[in-house]
Amino acid sequence: SQTIHQWPATLVQPVGSPLSLECTVEGTSNPNLYWYRQAAGRGLQLLFYSVGIGQISSEVPQNLSASRPQDRQFILSSKKLLLSDSGFYLCACINGLDFSDRAYTDTQYFGPGTRLTVL
Amino acid sequence: AQSVTQPDIHITVSEGASLELRCNYSYGATPYLFWYVQSPGQGLQLLLKYFSGDTLVQGIKGFEAEFKRSQSSFNLRKPSVHWSDAAEYFCAVVSMDSSYKLIFGSGTRLLVRP
Numbered sequence: 001s002q003t004i005h006q007w008p009a010t011l012v013q014p015v016g017s018p019l020s021l022e023c024t025v026e027g028t029s030n031p032n033l034y035w036y037r038q039a040a041g042r043g044l045q046l047l048f049y050s051v052g053i054g055q056i057s058s059e060v061p062q063n064l065s066a067s068r069p070q071d072r073q074f075i076l077s078s079k080k081l082l083l084s085d086s087g088f089y090l091c092a093c094i095n096g097l098d099f100s101d102r103a104y105t106d107t108q109y110f111g112p113g114t115r116l117t118v119l
Numbered sequence: 120a121q122s123v124t125q126p127d128i129h130i131t132v133s134e135g136a137s138l139e140l141r142c143n144y145s146y147g148a149t150p151y152l153f154w155y156v157q158s159p160g161q162g163l164q165l166l167l168k169y170f171s172g173d174t175l176v177q178g179i180k181g182f183e184a185e186f187k188r189s190q191s192s193f194n195l196r197k198p199s200v201h202w203s204d205a206a207e208y209f210c211a212v213v214s215m216d217s218s219y220k221l222i223f224g225s226g227t228r229l230l231v232r233p
Contacts, residue, residue, distance in 0.1 A: 032219055043225040044163075044209065049218050057218065090162060094219055110155075110163040 004111035006091050012117045019064075019078040021114050023091030026071040026072070033074040034092040035066055036110075044090070052073060081118045089114045121146045123212050124225035132200050135230045140195040140227050142184075142210030151213040152193045153221065154184055158206045166208075169193060180204070205231045 003026045013019060025031055035047040035118045046059045048066035056066050063082050072089060091111040122145040132138055144150055154166040167178025174186040184195045193210060207228045211221040 034220060044221075044223040046220050046222075051217065051219055059220075092221070109165075113162045115160075 002031070002093055002095060002109055004093055004109055006111040006114050009112065010115045010117075010119075012119060013081050014119055015083055016080050019076070019081050019116070021076040021089055021116075023074040023076075023111055024072055025074075025093050027059075028072070028093065028095040030071060031093045031095040032086070033075065035074065035076050036090040038088040040087065042087075048076070053090055065107060074082065083091060083118050086116055086118045089116060121150070121212055121214055121222050123210050123222055123224035125208075125210055125227050127168045129228045129230065130231040131232060134202050135199050138195075138197045138200045138204070138229070139206050140167065140192045140210075140229070142195065142224060143191050144193060144210075144212045146212060146215075148215070149188070150215075152186065153211045153213075154178065154182070154193075154195050155209045155211065156180075156206050157209065157226075163209070166195070181213075200229075200231055202231045202233065205229055208218070 005024045007022055016054060032049060032051050034049045036044045037047050038044050047064060049057050050068040053068055053071055056068060064076060064078050076089060078085060090113045093109055124143045126141055135190050152169040155163040156166050166182050167176045167184055169176045169186045173200045176184050182195060182197050184193055186193050207226045210224040214220045214222055
């Protein structure tokens with residue numbers, strides 16, 4: 001089964017500083033990868049997803065960007081953090097997809113998350 | 120567009136009582152549905168999922184959920200709640216476009232009275 005790693009686990013950054021959060025996946029190949037954010041007391045918002053190396057789709061306009069330099073690596077970045085970027089960032093992964101005949105047996109797994117506080 | 124609604128923001132139950140958390144989805148065909156649980160300060164843990172077949176799905180920690188197409192619902196149930204079940208619960212549906220992203224409800228926070 002797949003394992004998702006995220007680091008760092010916790011991060012405190014000043015406003016205006018850059019950001020780089022990393023997600024790596026083991027036990028799978030060519031997965032779909034996702035970045036979600038959960039603001040305090042809020043639900044989960046999809047920020048970016050990627051269906052392959054170098055392919056990034058953005059769900060909402062924001063201060064963040066994402067990159068996928070390798071098949072199992074997904075990076076979330078910012079050049080200048082805002083207070084509103086604070087939150088819990090979760091990386092997720094899907095593999096083994098076959099929705100056409102409902103043979104999808106694998107499940108979207110989530111990493112342990114990174115808690116970001118921008119001061 | 121697909122969507123998920125969890126109408127209860129907070130639910131409080133007594134320990135040992137039964138629990139039902141509501142989830143309604145919007146999708147024209149048979150959806151892929153999930154329930155996740157999040158303890159304070161923790162990540163998401165999958166409780167159960169529905170793809171096809173038996174509409175009553177058994178999950179971990181004694182939870183079950185029933186898919187009802189006629190009501191567009193996928194409610195989560197547990198016959199006897201434990202204090203450790205206090206957490207936030209999220210219902211989600213897979214988006215059937217090329218992203219296959221999970222679309223989440225806003226969550227229900229469960230409080231358990233001793």
